[in-house]
Amino acid sequence: MSNVLIVAEVQNQTIKPATLTAITFAREAATRTGGQVHAVVIGQGIDGAAQEMAKYVATVHAVDGDAYGHPLAEMYAQAIAGAQKASNAALICMAATAHGKDVLPRAAALLEAGMASDVLGFAEASGLAMRRPIQAGNVIATVEITSTIKLVSTRPTEFEAAAPAAQAGTVGALNVTLTAPKTRHVKFDKVTSERPELTDARVVVSGGRGLKDAESFHKLMEPLADKLGAAIGASRAVVDSGWVPNDLQVGQTGKVVAPELYIAVGISGAIQHVAGMKSSKAIVAINKDAEAPIFQIADYGLVADLFKAVPELMEKL
Numbered sequence: 518m519s520n521v522l523i524v525a526e527v528q529n530q531t532i533k534p535a536t537l538t539a540i541t542f543a544r545e546a547a548t549r550t551g552g553q554v555h556a557v558v559i560g561q562g563i564d565g566a567a568q569e570m571a572k573y574v575a576t577v578h579a580v581d582g583d584a585y586g587h588p589l590a591e592m593y594a595q596a597i598a599g600a601q602k603a604s605n606a607a608l609i610c611m612a613a614t615a616h617g618k619d620v621l622p623r624a625a626a627l628l629e630a631g632m633a634s635d636v637l638g639f640a641e642a643s644g645l646a647m648r649r650p651i652q653a654g655n656v657i658a659t660v661e662i663t664s665t666i667k668l669v670s671t672r673p674t675e676f677e678a679a680a681p682a683a684q685a686g687t688v689g690a691l692n693v694t695l696t697a698p699k700t701r702h703v704k705f706d707k708v709t710s711e712r713p714e715l716t717d718a719r720v721v722v723s724g725g726r727g728l729k730d731a732e733s734f735h736k737l738m739e740p741l742a743d744k745l746g747a748a749i750g751a752s753r754a755v756v757d758s759g760w761v762p763n764d765l766q767v768g769q770t771g772k773v774v775a776p777e778l779y780i781a782v783g784i785s786g787a788i789q790h791v792a793g794m795k796s797s798k799a800i801v802a803i804n805k806d807a808e809a810p811i812f813q814i815a816d817y818g819l820v821a822d823l824f825k826a827v828p829e830l831m832e833k834l
């Protein structure tokens with residue numbers, strides 16, 4: 518019997534939605550290992566978040582302190598290693614968010630454990646072999662971690678958000694002895710936006726190089742996003758040209774999204790872009806080139822000049 522430990526992510530004193538998707542994976546893992554699901558909540562003043570997490574799992578380890586006031590991977594990784602010992606977990610999982618990608622490999626190194634990143638699910642009806650994408654999502658590999666302790670980051674778009682458990686769990690404080698830090702937090706540049714966050718949005722409107730320049734990008738995409746209550750995304754070509762900041766990039770080296778509706782405007786559909794949005798429920802593409810690869814995965818395709826089609830769409834909306 519081996520327990521499963523989920524690393525919760527806290528944002529504005531609450532549990533981040535992506536964590537709920539990792540709980541779904543953790544529960545399935547626990548049925549396979551025959552253990553219980555524990556969680557670790559790390560931060561400063563995280564009582565509320567720890568109580569919230571206890572609605573989902575049997576035992577919550579709350580690691581609270583000044584050292585965790587900023588999400589420094591060096592400190593958080595030590596807290597995770599401490600929680601592994603407290604929970605006697607053989608499998609540790611966390612959503613593959615920016616923070617998860619930062620902190621989990623460090624924890625794996627501290628625990629001298631193997632890790633699988635961006636896991637999509639289990640490969641077989643039993644056992645712990647897992648599926649993960651390689652080669653920009655064109656190939657799905659089956660991997661097995663052979664170390665005693667195993668770490669897994671899970672792709673949030675592949676799992677439903679977990680519902681609270683029938684019975685709430687308990688919260689206990691956990692003290693972790695930290696080594697002297699070698700990194701320090703300098704500043705946090707917060708992006709303030711009225712729009713939903715790209716990875717949580719129900720609708721994403723994404724623009725590509727077909728929009729010609731930064732001015733047209735903002736002039737056409739922003740009103741469209743606001744009309745639909747959507748988040749704005751972009752191809753790497755747009756980000757590399759400096760039209761929008763790189764936290765809007767969708768794709769292999771950007772964010773992975775799976776909204777109910779994804780509208781690609783002037784995006785060719787290169788495999789590296791598609792890797793970040795192909796799980797969207799409905800894909801709409803507007804492109805003047807009927808041969809553009811984006812049409813191969815689009816549910817609705819409009820072969821048209823976007824400078825005419827987008828204003829017309831706005832008018833109809």
Ligand SMILES: Cc1cc2nc3c(=O)[nH]c(=O)nc-3n(C[C@H](O)[C@H](O)[C@H](O)COP(=O)(O)OP(=O)(O)OC[C@H]3O[C@@H](n4cnc5c(N)ncnc54)[C@H](O)[C@@H]3O)c2cc1C
Binds near residue numbers: 751823
């Ligand atoms: C290792 C690696 C990682 C990468 N990671 C990513 C990633 O994460 N995300 C990503 O997006 N890319 C990524 N790329 C880049 C990717 O290969 C493409 O170069 C990029 O996605 C192209 O962006 P685009 O579709 O906006 O531009 P283009 O390929 O130039 O396409 C522009 C499209 O706009 C259409 N168009 C032009 N004018 C109009 C008009 N008036 N009306 C309608 N349509 C019009 C054209 O027909 C064309 O299809 C990566 C590449 C590499 C090598």
